[in-house]
Amino acid sequence: MRSNFLFTSESVSEGHPDKVADQISDTVVDLFLGKDPYARIACETLTTTNLVVLAGEIRCKGVYENGEWADGALAEIEAAVRNTVKEIGYEQSGFHWETFAFHNNLHGQSAEIAMGVDEGANKDEGAGDQGIMFGYATDETPGLMPATLYYSHKILERLAADRHSGAAPFLEPDAKSQVTLEYENEVPVRATALVVSTQHKAGYCLQGDNANPALYEELRAYVSGVMHDVLPEGFISDKTAIYINPTGAFEIGGPDGDAGVTGRKIIVDTYGGAAPHGGGAFSGKDPTKVDRSAAYVARYMAKNVVAAGLARRCTIQLSYAIGIAEPLSLYVDLHGTGTVPEAKIEEVLPKLVRLTPKGIREHLKLNAPIYKRTAAYGHFGREPDADGFTWEKTDLVDALKSAVAA
Known part of the structure; x- marks a missing residue:
């Protein structure tokens, strides 16, 4: 077991296209379990430019039984999905909670899978898959999680909180972070590299038609401040390599910039x-x-x-x-x-x-x-x-x- 090494983890924000898909899928899980605690749900989501597609297998009392949807169920699912996207904050021309096209391709659970999983008189409930x-x-962090991932999450949680509160109005929902820490005697002691790429309002960039170096420096100073707030004192030094929006521009993001899948x-x-x-x-x-x-x-x-x-x-x-x-x-x-x-x-x-x-x-x-x-x-x-x-x-x-x- 190595004692001294570098290790890196990344995180992505709630507005990352794959995370949008994950949150939509779990919105469906919660909607169904709220109506039937023994509902069966396997919901996959695809997101792309102005489009959300659901696919998968379900069974839920009062929602989908015997191959039929209950009255109002389809509209309720769509409303829940749109509300989730609204809560994330997407109101962009390429992906807007109110106007994206929505396709629901959920259907009944396989009878053969149900037969293996369902509890019976002489059979305990089986696992839903192999x-x-x-x-x-x-013990690296108080929550007993790897420090590199812990701080990657915390940076993006702070960005999201400031975006939602209005403290950082230049931010848009899509973002990624990456933290590289140096370990000595298996203990994280300093950051050697920090990366944040965050979607932003027009102009907060160094490249492209909307480039404005002064606004970019405002964004960079803000993100750097978050990094210093989140990481332990002394982890960041003048030797830490810090990259903030290293491509120079990140105005096109979320499902409009890249497809997302559960x-x-x-x-x-x-x-x-x-x-x-x-x-x-x-x-x-x-x-x-x-x-x-x-x-x-x-x-x-x-x-x-x-x-x-x-x-x-x-x-x-x-x-x-x-x-x-x-x-x-x-x-x-x-x-x-x-x-x-x-x-x-x-x-x-x-x-x-x-x-x-x-x-x-x-x-x-x-x-x-x-x-x-x-x-x-x-x-x-x-x-x-x-x-x-x-x-x-x-x-x-x-x-x-x-x-x-x-």
Whole structure:
């Protein structure tokens, strides 16, 4: 295990086209779960210039049953989608919440998939798909997340907050950030490179017909100030390479500048490359899909292991087969930082959390409309509250300590 190195993570804003797609897909998930906590949703979204397209498979009481839409359901879905885009802030000629073309191609869930997932008299509810899922935690930050991703998210959250409040009226919704930190003895100590590309109003650029160097310097000074506010004191020095809108102009952005698709930012959604990823996206899926629910519970378990002081870093892998309730495997890696053997933690965790799809959903209270908020600025490292992010709780700490000591 290396002690001294450089590491980089990136984040994208709520206005990035892929994140627009993720938020729309999770808007549909929340709309359906709000009406039927056992709804089945697999909603994919495509966004491009003045167009939003939904596709996928659904089942929801009072909305879509027996191949038929309930009265008013289609209009309600469209209104919810348009409202999400409005909340993000898109009122541009190339992508406007009120005028984009909308196509809804959602249809019924496959009967064969439903047969494998549904609970029966002699059968527990099965996993909605096969696959592997990972959870990770590290003591680098208070939220037990990798520092490079944590600060990448925080920079963009600040930009978005200032845009919405009017404190930075020259910003538009689309943005990306990237943070490179130098680690000494496995601890992040300084920033070697920081990158922010943010969409802006006309004129705040160095290139193109609207170029205005004075306005660009205003934008640059603002973003630099955010970087200094977000990163710990002393992390940024005159040796830090800082790139702000390095192409010189970013007026055309969002779905008008680049198509967006659900599930294309899975590393941004999770651990910024600091941990493995099973490959499955989260947004647009109800919690019977273990791509989502098992990744959440793996994070929950890994975070509790680190919070309990049993390791400084923890990676957990789960695997499932479609239609089968129990996981096929549970793997724990403490990366040489553990105070107890990995095998002991592997033995204890399934006794504290039932790792079937139903057990996960009930333990973490996932059958609720809690997902739209997860679709920007990361699914992990957020504060748990009454309305979600239950997988960020550290309520297993005492039980874990007692169990490994036994």
